[in-house]
Amino acid sequence: MDHIVLWLKYLLLGIVQGATEPIPVSSSGHLVIFQHFLGVDRTGLSFEILTNTASLIAICFIYRKDLARLLVNGIQYLRTRETQYKADFMFIMYIIAGTIPAVIIGLLFKDKIDAYFTSIHTVSIGLLVTGVALWLIRNLNGRKRDGDLSYKDALVVGLAQAVALIPGISRSGSTVITSIAVGMKQDTALRFSFMLYIPVSLGGLVLGVSDMANDPDRSTLFIPYVIAFLTTLFVTYFAMRWFMNIMAKGNLIYFSYYCFIVGILLLIFMR
Structure with missing residues (x-):
């Protein structure tokens, strides 16, 4: 019976991670909340790495055509220097530039952030x-498309992604918000936001392999981890599709209301 209860807890945590990773409400913050109420005390980084990897797979699947185009055209530009491939090559360069702040700050301060925040x-x-x-950018919709970005735009958005290492600050929210604030159209902002997520998540997976191998709970929590992984994978896919539809309609303001309500309730009842 205890095993079933534990599996149900990790099923719920997988649903929470999958549902909140793509949308601007902070998946890490929601996991902190639900771990508190469920009494789940994670040791090591295996759970975080596994669920982030599941979300990564789902998001890569959704953007598989964009990723393939960027890879092929990027290589073609390096080989031929033809202008028709330049926009995609530069988009790759902006993704690399935007990834740098989160990598640096994550390597230097991730442990302290996890300890104090x-x-x-x-x-x-x-x-x-x-x-x-989210409230401040509710009516903004810039004009910049993929080919109109700059290194400055990429670094500013990258800094916003680094700030989102703090639980409660949404990664997708901070990057989408900042992308729109620097003048990107909403569809470009969404795509750039999740293209930035891919290398950061991949880096976390690579760096976390040793933590997973040395996780003392790896054997006892194998089934709960598998349940959380699969749940996160499928829920992330459908949540991302839903969020893409919300972005297309320009309805980000509803997430602002949600953040206000949950944030205020936590301040009132969780002192």
């Missing part, structure tokens, strides 16, 4: 900050 209070503040940012 994983409380419910921190999450509530982070959600309120995300809600305010």
Whole structure:
């Protein structure tokens, strides 16, 4: 019976991770909240790495055609220097530039962030900050498309992604919000945001292999981890599709309301 209860808890955590990773409400913050209420005490990084990898697979599948085009055209530009391939090559370069801030800050401060900024209070503040940012850009829709970006745009958005290492600050929210703020159209902002997610998540997977291999709970939590992984994979796919539809309609304001409500409730009841 205890095993079934544990599996159900990890099933729920997988649903939470999958549902909140693509949308601007902070998946890490929601995991902190649900771990608190479910009484799940994670040791090591295996759970985080596995669920992030599941979300990564789902997002890569959704953007598989864009990724294939960027790879083929990027290589073609390096070989031929033909202008028809330049826009995709430069988009790759902007993704690389935008990844740098999160990599540097993550390597230097990730352990300290995990140690000092994983409380419910921190999450509530982070959600309120995300809600305010979503409110401020609610009516913006820039004109910049993939070929109109600059290294400055990429670095600014990359810094926003680095700030989202703090639980409660949404990664997708911070990057989409900042992309729109620097003048990107909403579809470009969404694509650039999740293209930035891919290398950061891949890097976390590579760096976390040793943590997974040395996880003391690896054998006892094998089945719960598998349940969480598969649940996250499927839920992320459908949540991402839903979020793409929301972005197309320009309805980000609803996520602002959600962040305000949850953030305020946490401040009131979780002192």
